[in-house]
Amino acid sequence: MTAPTAVLRAGTLPEPLIFERSTPGRTGATCDPTEVGGPAPADVLPAALRREDGLAGLPEVSELDVVRHFTRLSQWNLSAATTLYPLGSCTMKYNPIVNEAVARMPGFASLHPLVPDAWAQGTLELMARLADFLRAVSGLPGISLQPAAGAHGELTGMKMVRAYHTDRGNPRNRVLIPASAHGTNPASAALCGYSVTEIPANDAGILEVETVKKHLGDDVAAMMITNPNTIGVFERNIQVIAGAIHEAGALLYCDGANMNALMGVAKPGDMGADVLQFNLHKTFSTPHGGGGPGAGPVAVSELLEPYLPTPRLVRDGDGWGWSEDFPKAIGRVRSFHGNVGMLVRAYCYMRTLGAEGLTDVTAMAILNASYIRARLGGVLPLAFETESLHECVFTDRELEKTGVHTLDLAKRLLDYGFFAPTIYFPLVVPGAIMIEPTETESKQTLDEFIAAVTAIVAEARETPDVVKEAPHATFVGRLDETRAARRPVLRWKPPAPAND
């Protein structure tokens, strides 16, 4: 048997792949296929259409095996439920447990999407109210809840932009995007057949009206702006820029991933936005799930309402129903009606907090980020000195001199029990360290985090190798990403090949 300290490190239990736990013939949950009559598969499926490998390569384990396996695995994650997870741009706030319980109520969870509308009035009413809440927050009149995530909302929004222009005779072919934008912005624009022109910001990290104007033209379909932008700075010229964009016949797409900074502060509709996606998993606290599911509703101005995806929720007597009757609509962007389970959670969150609570969310998110910015300002240089809102971005410009880079600092933070900030994004900041604490963190936690960063910067000077070789205290050490990409091993394979 292996030496125990390698097997068990401070209470963290090891665990092989679930496939490696298999024993031929073992099974967990099952049912009796013959509990009803009816023919056997071989009686009704021609041999040429039948599966022949007996599902080789799928696990053969007991229920207890499964429980232990995934319980152990779960303990290898840091998560917002266990520690500060200050990933900039991701808004890793507390995900209220009660919202999980509500979403799992059979009345919501067991509803088939194709029941007659009359049988789904609870969910439809919830969706209608959520749409109203999103109207209130965005200041825009048209809402679609269909998109599954932020990028999907961007795609949906840009499809509408294209439909709008096409409707006017020319889809146009360029989209302006600030250099600091999230990667999904250019990718979404490209998916809609647009080429991307990158727009630089000024030295303060802010878009200048003149720079935008220089790039505008009648081939420009839209400009995509994130506000506050990815360095956490409010684009204070937004209204003038919007005017210029509109003057050029283009539309303003607002990336709403940072709405956490805006509730009670400013509405995109007032800024001149024509279309915007929400990231409910950020602003409205649906759990991130290790990468989803999220929800990316879009909000649009009146101009774009005719193009919203179908089906759309419409009044039907006292209740609600679905309508396809929108000839200019871009059509569906996914099956059924969206990630409804996540919409339920977001509704619970907004309903719980209400107007006052959501306003407080933004105020406290800004306070927390500003506090970190102020306290760490002397420890690491800020990427920009400009006032920022809900997050702040530092650079490793100074740190580098010790041979320690942003990546090392991030890894070392793991040793202190924190998840790392977003790093090397936005791309315009060399060695970016982008910190978004969110409003649900206490001052104590922020102070502990500040102390950790401060300690690491000191370590970088005094014992740089400790930082460069970090993490030391995690379940596995620093992982070899180059090897993973060079010789990709993307699945476990059964010892005896399954399909030939």
Next chain:
Amino acid sequence: MTAPTAVLRAGTLPEPLIFERSTPGRTGATCDPTEVGGPAPADVLPAALRREDGLAGLPEVSELDVVRHFTRLSQWNLSAATTLYPLGSCTMKYNPIVNEAVARMPGFASLHPLVPDAWAQGTLELMARLADFLRAVSGLPGISLQPAAGAHGELTGMKMVRAYHTDRGNPRNRVLIPASAHGTNPASAALCGYSVTEIPANDAGILEVETVKKHLGDDVAAMMITNPNTIGVFERNIQVIAGAIHEAGALLYCDGANMNALMGVAKPGDMGADVLQFNLHKTFSTPHGGGGPGAGPVAVSELLEPYLPTPRLVRDGDGWGWSEDFPKAIGRVRSFHGNVGMLVRAYCYMRTLGAEGLTDVTAMAILNASYIRARLGGVLPLAFETESLHECVFTDRELEKTGVHTLDLAKRLLDYGFFAPTIYFPLVVPGAIMIEPTETESKQTLDEFIAAVTAIVAEARETPDVVKEAPHATFVGRLDETRAARRPVLRWKPPAPAND
């Protein structure tokens, strides 16, 4: 800030006491006390009856503080859901997750115990069926589901024994208990006003008829026998012993904690038992909860039925109702009707497995214990060579020669990622190591455990200090129990005293 390796050990996050997370004025969940009318407390409670300390000493934390705190704490436990937990006599089998879900259904969980019987027919029917199941398993006709745990069942049973004898004119004053019995047996007898005579077993670990007879007399109220006994050995003379006990006018109490070894093998009723407690949290898989809640129903022969606790469940038309109409009953042993939530879980378990499944449980429990016994027999000496059933007991007789004791071996097992067996019990075995794997463990897990014990015994010879200083890989090192007992610190105290 403290050195990180002390702060975070391999993914295990540190956490202070919840009180140490408090900030004056902070609050988690709350409600608006004035959402209804009605007077303020000061208007209706005289000052002399009002609380004055403002609840000082209770936590002042946010919901996220609470979530992180208890999530982190939970990760410091080993548990049956994370690893083999081979505590002898405790039957740490897999606790099916579905049973938790059923017990939490509002229909069961939100039922007030004083609703009219007609409103509780679902729960009453479940209790009636569970009682039937327990009749089938024990071979005894009378059941009370009231007791909250095994020891409480013992107390209930011995109260009935006393009532029975009192009814016949003399409560008698002695109870015979084998030396290997669980501590709750003598403690329960004593709580019923009996003195205890300890009965030795023979060299094979088995009770001899003659030994029992020698101690019997007309002052003996009962003998309490665990079968299979705490070394896992079936008391093969049980029927003759029961005869002798009955001949002396005494009763046979069977400690049913080991029923996991008997389903489909032997029924206590057939052995001559007059009264027996079940430990549903052992045999019938309700989760142990870090020490409860459990459930300790009692089963009795016809002789003792009149004495069962009240209220008793009786037929009421098509349904069920409660009746106090049993003049000889010992009365209540607790409030309401038992740990009903645990009864629901036990019912789910028994209903899922059915006759065949429960029989298989016992067969596989015995197989697993026999396998460990066979494979470890060459590594550690058995306490007794006698055939055993669902658990096996080793001694540190040989190990001791290396300076390593049972306690050290137990602590070292923790480094290998296993919970330790029950140790130093039964008291009749010097340095006892009592292993009960249960039927839900796979051969792989047993093999890993066997390899770990084998490796530790080798370590004891080669590097005994590694074992004596264990555990090394746990969240905290070996804890100083002597200090805890000598200067007891039993609570956190608020810095400024609360109540004076």
Next chain:
Amino acid sequence: MRYTPHTPAEITAMLEAIGVESVAALVAHVPAELRARAGLTTLPAGLDERAMRTELAELAARNRTDAVAFLGAGAYPHFIPAAVEQLAGRAEFATAYTPYQPEVSQGTLQASFEFQSAIAALLGMEVANAGMYDGATATAEAVLMSQRLKPGRPLVLVARALHPQYREVIATYLEGIANVELVEVPFGTDGATVLPAPDLLARASCLVLGYPNFFGVVEDLTRAADAVHAEDCLLVSATAETLALPLLKTPGAAGVDIAVAEGQSLGLSLAYGGPGLGLFTSRERFVRNLPGRLVGETVDVNGRRGYVLTLATREQHIRRERATSNICTNQGLCAVQVVVYLSLLGRHGLAAVAERNLRGAHLLAERLRGVGSLRFSGPYFNEFVLTLPDARRRWQHALASGIVAGLPLGDAYPDLEDALLVCATELHDEAAMDRLVAALGAEASAPPARAGAR
């Protein structure tokens, strides 16, 4: 089989390692007559998970939990935030056992230590143990502990206004314990217990009072403590509605010696009366006489703080027939759940919820004034005794419209046949109150009939 993992091949390999031919051979030494009769013939066949859930859903649906019940009387409907069960129910808490190996049980142990601390603070007492089965057994154990502390005394004094089930359990526990007589102490027109005469107290090991008592009335523990201590007797308080304590003078501040309580109100679901949780607290100097488990602080080999079970020499597994109690498995997970609840609501949330209860119950009492009258004049928290003519029949009448109008007291107190024990918590809104008033009042003008259905 559902939860047993071995394949036939594994079983064969294991039998080979053991050196027997079959699984049956492993039990061949059990007497054949026993084996022959051991078949579980009357048990049904098993069910898969889907079928089992269907059956259980059908059973659950036979319980009426949808209707409005104004029932307390020892079990209190309160709102439980979702985080409470979610956190306490985490598998690592739920599927561990008594923390015999503290190094890998710090989760349970620290939570238990926090539980003891929070309970001691809530009751204003010096020490709390890690929990008992329920409030009733905790009360009985408090009486037994009093007997150990005052061994010569032949009497145990129990208020008649203590929860009847608690009194019954005390009686069951005392049965067979030589030379102790249980004496009931009456209550006055205010619903509070009339303090026993000094000569009675002088012969008693303890006086047990409910706090609030069964009628919801808040006893004056301070006065009781003075009287009781003057005769070197012990005062035991037993609280069934522990959510009253955020507003009431603590037992500790009042001078109580042993304060016990039922923890169900603090985040545990009703579950038809169990599992609940017995809270057990006392003066520090009695600690070696406490029943049940205790968790204490200590350090590990590296000086790091940690927690262990301690003072185990009081307990059955060490002391056997001389133990302070026979309790072994207690209600561990309920204690974790309670400390999660106490943490989540905290100092301020607890006070708010308690105040909401008090306000609602007093509002209800006010609204019921036309229907009946308060039986007792003493102060109360969220429960009160309503007397009204023909109470039983009116109660039946309300039941028919889906309302349980409290608990008729006649069974437990024949002198209170015309009385209902009515409870309103934060779960009862004004609409529910109106329904109760209407249901009980509807008949107020009808002529009272004799002999209502029971």
Next chain:
Amino acid sequence: MRYTPHTPAEITAMLEAIGVESVAALVAHVPAELRARAGLTTLPAGLDERAMRTELAELAARNRTDAVAFLGAGAYPHFIPAAVEQLAGRAEFATAYTPYQPEVSQGTLQASFEFQSAIAALLGMEVANAGMYDGATATAEAVLMSQRLKPGRPLVLVARALHPQYREVIATYLEGIANVELVEVPFGTDGATVLPAPDLLARASCLVLGYPNFFGVVEDLTRAADAVHAEDCLLVSATAETLALPLLKTPGAAGVDIAVAEGQSLGLSLAYGGPGLGLFTSRERFVRNLPGRLVGETVDVNGRRGYVLTLATREQHIRRERATSNICTNQGLCAVQVVVYLSLLGRHGLAAVAERNLRGAHLLAERLRGVGSLRFSGPYFNEFVLTLPDARRRWQHALASGIVAGLPLGDAYPDLEDALLVCATELHDEAAMDRLVAALGAEASAPPARAGAR
């Protein structure tokens, strides 16, 4: 406030550290006109947890989930063992994000790797990614990927028997992508797709078939692959009812190039259609063209096995406008839940549940024989098209007795106005089937009325 922890004192201290007077000062640089209009005036006031749950319970109760629906058509009611949601829902999985720091995200990463492995095995394909939004978007992405792999081809061939919503999503995604025409391929009397002529295939990047298709019919992928590959075109299969695959020849074995599917059937609740999960698999040599995240195996500095996100140069955060897809947040937790389900049922349980579905649906079809007839002769799994006179009105009639008798097909296929798409899974027992037969059949003897309510 509910989820913001600071006390006034803390806020003051923090403002001091920042060096401003008030929280408002922190947003003073935002243009005043914007701030002036920013009030959330139309939002209601907040609710405490109890009131919020009451409101949501009331909404949930307005949905009818109690009745019997024979609905599939892209979302399938299946039994989900309790362990599935319990394990996948553990806070450490649910509240982490994309594993950017693999050293503290091994739980998510290893589970994702296992997911990829299990999905590849289930579909018989060489590689699987970590998941897409749903089956429809996965299908659209498969078409886009085909376009990347066969850049010159002007056509995309899509079976008319593919789920209509999947077809719509493909159309939406292709809109604005220059020079691609979408061509629908008809189905035959067996309900299977009639393979397009070679000249069409030769101009197409891919042919997309449902497997089973929207009518429940099992297409012959092997034949299709041969025909498609003969013209150097790609075959894409899209499976909406993935629980059919344990019984069907795998897409991989049939020679499919890109096989996508909807994972909802594998342990995800219906939730009114989302979140589901897009499964995306292909040949290994296409791996650098895959959309979405990929998890790969590697080692740490000590040579210990571990998992990381890999081949990220395909993705938007590196490649931006040249990425293979714009997807970022995917459906991570759904993927974890699916791999828990696949593990719990495993090789044998999956086969058993699939067989139970097939048997039940065929039994139902048999019982419906008197009421209507099967529209298509092709083999099917758990879903089939029933034609019956006056289908719409009969469907309405069944609805009135609490039964959704499948999905009327007339809206999506005007040529199938008289047809219902009927699905039966393991959740439909014989009693439910009898109710359906009775509800649809009750009118069988009545004279068919014209123009039923729609």
